Amino acid sequence: MDESSRIYVAGHTGLIGSSVIRALESGGFTNVITASHRDLELTDALAVERFFDNRNPEYVVLAAGRVGGIVENQTYPADFMNTNLAIQLNVLRAAHRAGVRKLILFASSCMYPRECPQPMPETALFSGYPEPTSLAYAVSKLAGMQMCLAYNQQYGEKRFIPVIPNSAFGPNDNFDPKSGHVLSALIRRFHEAKATGAPSVTLWGSGNPRREFIHADDIADACLALLEGDTSQLQFPLNLGTGKDFSIRELAEAIASVVGYAGKLEWDTSKPDGAPRKLLDSSRLLAFGWRPSVDFTAGLKSTYQWYLDSMATQGVQP
Template sequence: MNLNSKIYIAGHRGMVGSGIIRKLESKGYTNLITRTHNDLDLINQQAVNNFFETEKPEYVFLAAAKVGGIFANSTYPAEFIYENLMIEANVIHAAYTYGVKKLLFLGSSCIYPKFAPQPMKEEYLLTGELEVTNEAYAIAKIAGIRLCKHYNQQYGTNFMSVMPTNLYGQNDNFDLESSHVMPALIRKFHEAKIDDEPEIVIWGTGSPRREFLHVDDMADACVHLMENYDESDIGEFVNIGVGKDITIRELAELIGDIVGYEGEIVYDKSKPDGTPQKLLDVSRLNRLGWEAKIPLRNGIMQTYEWYKSEK
């Protein structure tokens, strides 16, 4: 990419898409194309084709997706598989049809089997059963990876896929019904502190281990790959993470400390834990010249300050 290349960021108002825009703008890219959902419904194939035909983007970051935590994934599985499949198929096919030079598709670490060996290497894809609570979303993301792979195989396109670990940061979703664990805990602890609640209840046992990557690190990795590599360099896809994890209990205690909550943390063991551990092997990414830079405590502090400023 050069600084005046025409770059389309799908999902630019989401956490990842907005992070990619911040990174591109900070590096001097000036020709960024965005559309809100009201302006362009990515589930509508004709609308997507019309957009690509008119705008003719040269590069595409496909960060648009329907996302959510355990509750949302368990409650609305049909919506999660349908909407994500349609978004991916429409954008990837249009990118091929209208001659996009390079596309980067963002998947999710939930694509890996529930009991995959840890840390999870890229080659563990499709080697076992998925976690049932987010199976619909995972299957849609696996389909996106395979779309990129097979379009490259048949049509000679340059479509890459990346698999981020659990992300957090500004512009995250803090809605308690549909959010992921990090923003949900930040909000819960903040509200419990404000309301002077004696205890805070957290789903599950607190024992599952999770890896967390700040969205600004994620955006930096994505732009690094788009600037320096082609799909043939990275293999079918590449993991993006920090390569180390913590328990949900440790995360809760860390957030409680940052927020300044002094009450008791109670674990509701009747609620599901989800996958026992999700740690990515990031050795392939490290070989491509990139490592995460933002320490977890610093990232959570930054995210908490952003959350308070937006309230």
């Protein structure tokens, strides 16, 4: 890959896609291809085929998809499956047909069995049933990952690289408490509690489950390393995590501190905890030479600042 390579980033306005765009821009890549959702509906096979015919990308980063927190997953499981399956099917088929040199597909740590040895190695995939509350999403992502492996196997090439990031955060995240993930939803809840002077914030569960979070800039950095490096000897899929996890209680305290919320944290233990731990074993990617570099607290601070800036842009009073 060189600076004039044609690189298509699907989902460039999203959390991960926008980070990949920033990384490509700062890496001096001048031929980055994007299309907004409005201009290109990726579930439309014919439109995707035409787009690839017209733009002829050499590299593809597939960061488009339907994602969300537990409530969204439970409310719209059919939409989650439909959208993700169709996007993956269409983009992979078009990329294969166009002879794309490398494609990165973002799968998800939700694909791992609910009861999984920790940290979770890639070899544990398909060894058990994923968490039921996000099953439709998990199955759609397993299908996308497996489709990459199937293309690689059938055509004797290793062009399609399925990557499994753990929970991502950063600018352009979804901060809606109903549809967002835990970290961004907590930023918003603490911010609002601070703004209204609420004496306490009650959170679901015991606060004991442990989770791994990775800044989208680290995901983008790994993505570029994989696009640029020699990946011929790597075994796919590839977990992508920081190797460090936090309890939800530690996460909540860290966010409260970054936001400047001084009230009490209360835990509603009548609500479910979810899986006790979700930490990825990222040794394959570490052996490739990649390392995360975003400091967690610094990443939280810049994400909160982005949230404040985006609210100010929308004219919302803090």
